[in-house]
Amino acid sequence: MSDVWDELQWRGLVAHSTDEVALREALASGPVTFYVGFDPTAPSLHVGHLVQVLTARRLQQAGHRPLALVGGATGLIGDPRPTAERTMNDPETVAGWVGRLQAQIAPFLDFDGPAAATMVNNLDWTQGLSAIEFLRDVGKHFSVNRMLDREAVATRLASTGISYTEFSYVLLQSNDYLQLSRLHGCALQLGGSDQWGNITAGCELIRRVDGAHVHALATPLLTKADGTKFGKTESGAVWLDPELTSPYAFFQFWLNAEDATVAGYLRAFSFRGREEIEDLARQAAEAPAARAAQRALAHDVTALVHGEDTARAVEAASQALFGRSDLAALDERTLRDSLAELPSAQASVADVEVVDLFVAAGLAPSRSAARRTIKEGGAYVSNVKVDAEDARLADFPLLHGRYAVLRRGRKALASVRLAP
RNA sequence: GGCGGGUUGCCCGAGCGGCCAAUGGGAGCUGACUGUAAAUCAGUCGUCGUAAGACUACGGAGGUUCGAAUCCUUCACCCGCCA
Incomplete structure (x- = not known):
């Protein structure tokens, strides 16, 4: 487990972290319990979430213990977006989505062995909390002045305004970290860099309340070569759920990765080793038309999400349909x-x-x-x-x-x- | 509370009585080039229709007019300035 930090660095998965020296040492010196959270705002995760899921898997493979949180409580509130207020989903819908996301995340982690993962839901420690307790135990440690400085909040104040509900979101997520640190000894929170403010707010709450020093690690938001958002196609997000995005479309999404970004995607998403990825990157640079790196990427990610058999099937289909001009030459079964x-x-x-x-x-x-x-x-x-x-x-x-x-x-x- | 400005197609943004389905930019789509890449260039870009044309559309409702995105009334929301 000594080199996991270097590994994450090399893969471009570290956008921000708390005290790098201390975190690196903690990761090198023994199992660290960490958590990564996902809010049920849709019936499925999409490829943007995959970075965090796979980073959690990497950490677990390095011997650290994951807590996978699906936010049954925070999903009812909504993390403020810079654009506009979210529409609230009713509790039954959110509860249904919690189950679906849990089932989607589970296959990526190992729930047995010394570094067994645990699935947690913040509704467990939030639904019984009274407003008075919450305001006294959590709210008292937050400065509205500082909350107003947060980027999403400031943007909203300057534009469409923000409800008290969404404004309070950061308190809930911070409290999650505090509870997990107490219940499970969690000492690291992993998240996308858009979550950085929420994550560090949790670190600070823990320091104030319990005097403990815990860590934060943010993965970068991936972008396309032109700087636009990664993971969207004209038809919308690329979902992990095969009902929402077919495995074939999923495979095609990765296969169409731009030359300029494919090496970075391989590092972030593939579990191939460093030498192999560097070799593929070299091939992409020297013989881009062969698109070996894109093929490897598409295969690897499809296999991770949909399984090796499905990956092979859609790969074969892609080859059959794109590989030659004479479709009539395909035998009926392949076709x-x-x-x-x-x-x-x-x-x-x-x-x-x-x-x-x-x-x-x-x-x-x-x-x-x-x-x-x-x-x-x-x-x-x-x-x-x-x-x-x-x-x-x-x-x-x-x-x-x-x-x-x-x-x-x-x-x-x-x-x-x-x-x- | 007072005064003024605004709300246009997926987004930004012109238009300010007929020539407006609405200039321009972006996104999207198609083509050329190429490699199921990027960039570039060209075309296209409300719905239905082979077409002619019909229908829907310029915040909501109503009105004036032969005719309105454009004028009037009113409602809603946003944004300035003054209290």
Whole structure:
């Protein structure tokens, strides 16, 4: 466990930390119990959360003991965003999401052995807390003056305003750290760098109340090459839940990583060793067109999240669908398996308009949009360019008598199956 | 409490009685180049429609007018200045 700090540093996972020397020494000298928290604000985590989940896994592999917190209480309140007040979700919804997030996080951690992980929920120590206790025991240690200086709060005060509810969020998260430090001996909180203020507020509360010195570690917010937010596609966030983002789309997201960022993503997300990653980075620099680093990244992350078998299947599908121009050369089984990964449309007769198929398969939002795509020369049926706006499925050869691959532009694919 | 300014399409932001589905920028989409990369350049970008055209839209409601995003009334919200 001696080199985990260097490891995290090298992987670019340390954006901020409390006293580096002390933290490094603590991590090197024995098991440290640490916590990382996620608020149930949606039914699934997305790839942005993955950095923290995987960093927790790395720490556990180095012998440290994780407490995975899903915020059944904080999820009812909402961490202030700089933009606007959050809409409150009702308690039943949040409780349902807690269960889903817990199930999603669990596979990444080991719940047995000497560094066994523990799943915790801040509702356990928060729901019985009275307002008076909370204000006296927690609130008294917070200075409103300092809370007003926090970036998200200041932005909100200058724009849309902020409710007392959200303003109080930091007290709850700080109290979580205090409770976990007492209940479990937790001495390190891990979080995204957007959580830095909340995390250090917890460290300070613990110091004031219990006189103990605990640590904080923030992972950086990853960005794309142009500086925009990582983890969003035109169709929204990239979710870990396969129902929300198909494993195929998930794989494609990583495969499309930009050259400029792929090495950093490999360090942050892949569990490959340093030499191997440096070798892939070298390949990416010398032969970018081969995209070996992107392939490794997409495989690794998909395998971590969806399992090795699924990763292989979507990788094979990607290769089949992108690898050659002659789809007809694929045997039926490979084709069928590949198409199963794509969004799909059913057709009962070959007489349907291609335009309607594009809409049905989700490749175009409306008939007009689909027609526009054809007009722009960006629509294909089984790799044959569609050049008539009123083209019908029957104008194109079917693959194995009943399949067709729809394509919009270079990357957006869908399948059509002609019902018997 | 008083006075003034504002609310436009996914976002920013022009328009200030007909030529406005609405200038421009960004995002998005397509094409060229290339490598399922980035950058660049070009096209496109409310809905339906092959088209002609129809419909919906400029904070909400009502009104004036042959005709309104543009004028009037009113309601809501935001932002300044003065108390």
